[in-house]
Amino acid sequence: MIRTLNNLVAIQPFPADEIRLENGKKLYLANVFEEYLNARTAGVVVGLPDKLKFSDDTYMVSMPWKTEIELQEGDRVVFNYLADKNAKGLGYFFEDGVMCVPYEQIYIAFRGEEMICLNGFIIVEPDENEIKTILQIPESARSKSKIKGTVRYAGKPNQGYRDELMEKGRTSPDYPINVGDKVVFHWTDAIPLQPNAELRGELTRKLMYRMQCKDVMGIEINLQ
Numbered sequence: 105m106i107r108t109l110n111n112l113v114a115i116q117p118f119p120a121d122e123i124r125l126e127n128g129k130k131l132y133l134a135n136v137f138e139e140y141l142n143a144r145t146a147g148v149v150v151g152l153p154d155k156l157k158f159s160d161d162t163y164m165v166s167m168p169w170k171t172e173i174e175l176q177e178g179d180r181v182v183f184n185y186l187a188d189k190n191a192k193g194l195g196y197f198f199e200d201g202v203m204c205v206p207y208e209q210i211y212i213a214f215r216g217e218e219m220i221c222l223n224g225f226i227i228v229e230p231d232e233n234e235i236k237t238i239l240q241i242p243e244s245a246r247s248k249s250k251i252k253g254t255v256r257y258a259g260k261p262n263q264g265y266r267d268e269l270m271e272k273g274r275t276s277p278d279y280p281i282n283v284g285d286k287v288v289f290h291w292t293d294a295i296p297l298q299p300n301a302e303l304r305g306e307l308t309r310k311l312m313y314r315m316q317c318k319d320v321m322g323i324e325i326n327l328q
Contacts, residue, residue: 115203139268167207187205188203224259230249264277279317287321
């Protein structure tokens with residue numbers, strides 16, 4: 105195992121030119137176009153820091169929010185597509201192609217059958233927009249909301265945020281969001297998961313949004 109520093113996680117990335125199917129077979133892709141869809145965004149954890157650094161001092165290496173390390177060696181993780189590009193630009197690589205990814209850029213971890221949302225992230229399935237028609241519309245063609253949905257996976261709330269616009273200060277901790285909550289959010293925070301690239305078919309092939317607890321504007325309450 106590699107012991108990393110400065111909130112970095114050592115990851116052995118999966119190839120970006122293949123999709124692993126549920127039956128174990130692989131499809132190989134031509135990925136010279138559309139960097140966002142074809143960057144390496146998943147891999148296996150091979151190294152972790154002892155702890156995550158969080159500080160109000162803007163001159164120190166710090167996480168943008170306060171959270172705990174929930175990863176373990178051997179976890180499969182999904183991370184921001186820019187992490188690969190940034191690692192190449194900064195030379196953040198060990199032997200055998202192992203790359204360093206900032207902890208805050210990791211969204212999801214898989215441990216056996218368990219899926220863990222990290223960094224205060226939640227996964228939301230959007231509601232269907234109501235359409236009045238007598239026709240049978242297939243699910244793939246139905247219009248999905250960009251402002252309302254149901255939480256399908258939820259991580260631990262972040263304990264506070266670093267606000268570099270203030271000399272000394274942190275924003276409030278996240279309001280806890282739970283699986284099954286009906287939530288309202290701004291459309292700019294509804295970032296679609298890319299099943300073929302980000303998740304390689306490991307979580308879902310439905311349209312899902314990822315966002316953080318702090319991005320939720322409201323929770324619908326059933327008064328009945």
